[in-house]
């Protein structure tokens with residue numbers, strides 16, 4: 001039985017196959033309308049995330065399946081002190097597959113140890129969020145037509161941004177991808193991402209604090225939020241914040257076919273006027289998120 | 305107590321200076337009834353200073369724990385005052401229920417009855433299998 005706890009659980013071939021199915025779903029949705037008839041997806045959200053939960057539920061409903069679950073820990077047995085293992089053992093009896101989000105890192109691994117059905121990690125604290133990474137990959141593949149030979153810039157909080165780390169994990173296994181890491185000094189990518197991932201796979205990368213200078217080189221720009229609480233002082237935050245906000249003005253020097261991604265929710269790091277620009281892909285990402293979750297549910301349930 | 309004062313027992317030699325106490329604790333040597341001596345900062349030809357532990361009985365050492373905390377050490381098994389065997393501990397691939405994960409956001413801090421498991425990574429670092437945080441020895 002296969003789970004998806006971390007993006008590295010899947011090989012490049014498995015990811016490619018899954019993205020292939022997701023692409024087909026995006027054009028031939030009706031073909032898939034009954035693929036998971038009589039199957040039940042449990043969405044166990046020990047921590048609320050309406051956006052991600054709805055995406056999973058919509059995915060299962062579009063496959064003709066059903067869903068059950070809870071949307072925050074207060075309405076679940078875990079508020080009475082029940083362990084993850086026990087909750088999962090029980091829910092395994094009621095469902096064919098489980099998507100879970102939990103505030104503690106590693107909770108999905110614990111769940112997989114006592115589950116009799118496949119587990120999908122829908123986010124475990126600051127640790128992993130592999131379906132976001134699949135979403136990002138599908139978006140890049142759809143926009144660029146390929147998943148190799150391009151320059152991708154990551155901008156914002158590269159220190160704590162888990163979506164950045166796992167997308168780098170996934171891209172490091174592919175060929176000809178160059179990474180430009182754009183962040184304030186305080187929020188640079190941790191050393192282990194460089195040594196254990198990028199250096200290990202011989203991935204080419206550079207670091208800069210200057211978004212505007214980096215922009216013309218990029219084929220893909222992955223924006224993330226710079227949060228105030230990451231800074232020592234408000235002054236420092238205010239001083240830096242504006243340099244990492246994407247505006248139409250800054251985009252003037254970017255390639256005409258650059259794709260702008262963002263894991264959402266956005267606060268102010270991409271100004272609203274960018275939304276109209278054809279390079280903005282972050283709302284398409286949401287749609288892609290549903291397609292990859294459909295393909296993932298089918299894959300883990302062994303449905304062809 | 306001198307080395308040659310041990311008739312039958314174990315000498316854990318060449319522990320990096322300053323680590324002896326940690327080795328003593330992790331091996332659970334405080335639970336032994338026999339004589340146990342911990343020497344700190346003995347002169348060493350190899351590294352200037354070393355810690356040494358002598359145990360005056362032929363006990364079963366946990367080599368996995370020793371290989372984790374002091375892979376640099378040498379274990380001398382002494383029988384009738386002669387060194388019968390010299391063993392170099394190897395760092396174990398997995399470490400189960402020896403140390404606890406210190407990451408406050410880790411599931412192991414709240415989940416009951418869970419094994420604390422750490423995995424040795426390619427670059428010699430132990431990481432919690434749940435949250436992947438690395439251990440600072």
Ligand SMILES: [Zn+2]
Nearest residue numbers: 405410432435
């Ligand atoms: Zn941990």
